[in-house]
Amino acid sequence: MASIAPSPVALSDAAGGQPLLHRQLFDATTGTYTYLIADVASGEGVIIDPVFEQHERDLSLIRELGIQLVASLDTHAHADHVTGSWLMHQATGCAIGLAQSARAQNVSLPLEHGDHVNFGSRHLQVRSTPGHTDGCVTYVLDDQSAAFTGDALLVRGCGRCDFQQGDPHTLWRSITEQIFSLPNSCLLYPGHDYTGRTLTSVAEEKAFNARLGGGANERDFVGHMTNMKLPHPGKIAIALPGNMRSGQPRDEQPAQHWAPVQRSFAGLPELPPSWLAEHRNAVTVLDVRSEDEVEGPDGRIETSLHIPLQDLEQRQAELPSDRPLVVVCHAGSRSALATQQLLKAGFDRVANLRGGLLRWSDEGYPLVGSIHH
Known part of the structure; x- marks a missing residue:
């Protein structure tokens, strides 16, 4: 149960x-x-x-x-x-x-x-x-x-x-x-x-x-x-x-989504580590931590793009427009803020990595440069 x-x-x-x-x-x-x-x-x-x-x-x-x-x-x-x-x-x-x-x-x-x-x-x-x-x-x-x-x-x-x-x-x-x-x-x-x-x-x-x-x-x-x-x-x-149909829409064709995005109760679009691990080559992983963190002992997701949160607004032009964005940070807090900023800026295919790199690592997925086992 x-x-x-x-x-x-x-x-x-x-x-x-x-x-x-x-x-x-x-x-x-x-x-x-x-x-x-x-x-x-x-x-x-x-x-x-x-x-x-x-x-x-x-x-x-x-x-x-x-x-x-x-x-x-x-x-x-x-x-x-x-x-x-x-x-x-x-x-x-x-x-x-x-x-x-x-x-x-x-x-x-x-x-x-x-x-x-x-x-x-x-x-x-x-x-x-x-x-x-x-x-x-x-x-x-x-x-x-x-x-x-x-x-x-x-x-x-x-x-x-x-x-x-x-x-x-x-x-x-x-x-x-x-x-x-x-x-x-x-x-x-x-x-x-x-x-x-x-x-x-x-x-x-x-x-x-x-x-x-x-x-x-x-x-x-x-x-x-x-x-x-x-x-x-x-x-x-x-x-x-x-x-009288219990809320069943007349048009039952499901909406097309780029990923099985789920919204948190706070309204934030999120994806689990398991989905990102399977589809990493089809998206851009955006790491919004500081330079020291990315190069530090916590490690990073291989091939991720690094733009610190404080620089994101000025550097949005560097983001590829032809691929969805999955935003990551240490625990999912700063990346949540970054996700909100990108949505407001008009990026419609963007989601936060639920639980951040902590959850990614806890579920057994690799981090380049990590000293944790």
Whole structure:
């Protein structure tokens, strides 16, 4: 069984007997929250409501933390963005989970009320919470300390009910019977927010939600929801058909890339030493260390081009334009900065050597002039 990579970021959640990793990610264009949850002991995890355009970011985090993704889950068939579930399935082999009532294509994990989605020793319970759409579900963590409500319940608000099988009476029952029945301390993580509010709780929404909290009854709620007169979602014509395919693009032809570049969670294009070792003659290896380092005991990759980082901006004309660039330094830090500079300068076939010459050497690849064995 895979385990989460031993990094401070990953293991901080394991301290104090808390074996759950939880990350909240944000898409600013659509105001969508994506959640990554993993059982630290086993390394298994799930992602909730991924966004198509954020796939590389999300996949980079999953790979950096060493998470074995069990499922990509959506809370409903969205009208404002296309899900990244199909892309995540293609990249990791994970299941695609969505309410069975949504009747979308490519769903390998059709969900119904009461189902459990297991990851390691933990699980999410599926609660059907229709009203925004027929296929809305809320995912409740096994100890009821947290729930992921999608658009059924937002921070001080809720999903609209005026299209896509929406019904305010149904949504009232979903929220009051399925979400407000959770412990008052249960943290609620919404599918969207447009003002920077990241989470709430059952107790807070019971007290302060302007639509159904503070003693409001069903009549109050329905009156509010039926008089909102909201504009139609701008991306609905693209989002709904895309989500009925679970995010599978109509054009499935893969993009052509010069190498299997992976982006780090920081957004940096990277390649592993194994790929560079096999394709070294097809690229230019750019070493951005100082002259003393290149000629020193650490050694260098044979045939690499040496331009110190501080001179790179003035000497870019020396870089060949007909070959991709793989940038290296001692541990990958200075070469990361150099890679960013080259990308900004218009070099589109450039990547950082992941882990630098340290990782190159640790994996057994040769360095000319090295005194290390």
